[in-house]
Amino acid sequence: MEYNIIEKNNQIIIKDIKDFHPKHIFECGQAFRWHVEEDGSYTAIHKGKIINVKKDGEDIIFSNTNMNDFEKVWYDYFDLGRDYGRIKEELSKDPILKEAIKFGEGIRILNQDPFETTISFIISANNQIPRIKKSIELITENYGESIGFYRDREYFSFPSPEILAQADEKELEDKCRVGYRAKYIVNASNMINNKEVNLDNLPQLTSEEAKKELMKLPGVGPKVSNCILLFSLNKNEAFPVDVWVQRVMEELYFKEEARIKRISDYAEENFGSLGGFAQQYLFYYARELGIGRR
Numbered sequence: 443m444e445y446n447i448i449e450k451n452n453q454i455i456i457k458d459i460k461d462f463h464p465k466h467i468f469e470c471g472q473a474f475r476w477h478v479e480e481d482g483s484y485t486a487i488h489k490g491k492i493i494n495v496k497k498d499g500e501d502i503i504f505s506n507t508n509m510n511d512f513e514k515v516w517y518d519y520f521d522l523g524r525d526y527g528r529i530k531e532e533l534s535k536d537p538i539l540k541e542a543i544k545f546g547e548g549i550r551i552l553n554q555d556p557f558e559t560t561i562s563f564i565i566s567a568n569n570q571i572p573r574i575k576k577s578i579e580l581i582t583e584n585y586g587e588s589i590g591f592y593r594d595r596e597y598f599s600f601p602s603p604e605i606l607a608q609a610d611e612k613e614l615e616d617k618c619r620v621g622y623r624a625k626y627i628v629n630a631s632n633m634i635n636n637k638e639v640n641l642d643n644l645p646q647l648t649s650e651e652a653k654k655e656l657m658k659l660p661g662v663g664p665k666v667s668n669c670i671l672l673f674s675l676n677k678n679e680a681f682p683v684d685v686w687v688q689r690v691m692e693e694l695y696f697k698e699e700a701r702i703k704r705i706s707d708y709a710e711e712n713f714g715s716l717g718g719f720a721q722q723y724l725f726y727y728a729r730e731l732g733i734g735r736r
Contacts, residue, residue, distance in 0.1 A: 443522060452506060452507070454503075454507055457500070458501065461527055461547065461548060462502055467548065467549060467552065468486065470549050471725050472552055475562075475600075477595070483496035484496075485595075487600075489519075491516075493506055493507050504516060518553050524550075526719075533713070533720055541727070542723040542724050542726070542727035543723050545723075545727045546722070546727060549719075551678070551719065552673060557600075559669070559674035561578075562574065562578055563666045563669045563670060567661065567666060577619050581600070581601065582597075584618060585601035586598035587599050603635035604631075607631040607632040607635045607636075609631075611624045611628050614627060614628065623661060625660070626660040627661070638658070644675050645675050649671055649679060649680060653667045656671070664702070666682075669682045672718040678716065679710070679714065681705075681709040681717040681721045683706060686725050686734075687705070688700070688734075689728055690727065690734055691705045691724070695708065
């Protein structure tokens with residue numbers, strides 16, 4: 443992808459960028475390590491770096507970064523090498539997706555750290571986004587290391603598998619408000635640390651093989667494993683089915699209640715290798731508009 447990029451004053455500005463809206467990207471359920479500032483911008487953390495992202499007309503301003511970090515860290519994180527215009531054009535052949543895409547036209551799938559994503563989505567089970575975000579923030583504060591301040595707020599790294607494998611379950615439960623998921627977090631971290639499940643090998647596997655490996659981890663079922671595949675392992679055909687995706691599929695596609703297998707089979711047959719992108723547009727559309735809310 444070709445961009446008109448300007449570097450100045452600890453900022454990177456991309457002029458006239460299409461298919462990029464910070465609100466759509468951060469609030470579509472794929473990530474939890476972000477904070478909305480008073481000016482409507484978003485501050486996020488990845489690989490020990492802190493970045494602020496703001497939409498300014500047709501431009502996007504990335505603050506607290508330089509060209510070196512932008513090229514090495516943020517270009518990949520924000521999936522800037524992918525042509526979302528072509529993805530949206532293909533998916534818009536489906537009239538329902540066409541409407542969903544209009545609503546969340548600026549969504550991009552973030553390329554996140556596999557271990558952090560695994561723990562985050564273990565926490566996400568039967569949970570709500572504000573609580574998930576708070577638990578992850580508390581985990582970083584209690585078990586991570588300070589990576590600095592931005593706008594008077596201190597940010598911390600996400601702890602390693604080794605650190606979380608050694609955490610006391612009761613302490614983790616009490617300090618980080620993760621409830622019954624504490625034992626899953628500790629045991630999964632231990633398995634990952636011992637390479638019983640080797641996250642580094644998963645990108646080379648097929649989606650089904652990687653999914654089987656991930657589901658060896660406690661607290662990781664079909665939905666969570668698909669989230670990990672999609673949001674950290676570049677398996678873009680993965681189609682996580684949560685309550686919102688189930689509702690939107692039942693309401694707009696099937697016109698009746700549908701089992702998760704039926705929904706997954708439909709997505710595989712109709713969305714194919716673009717399933718993950720379709721899922722994000724549908725999820726954001728359903729949740730923001732309350733489609734199928736009972």
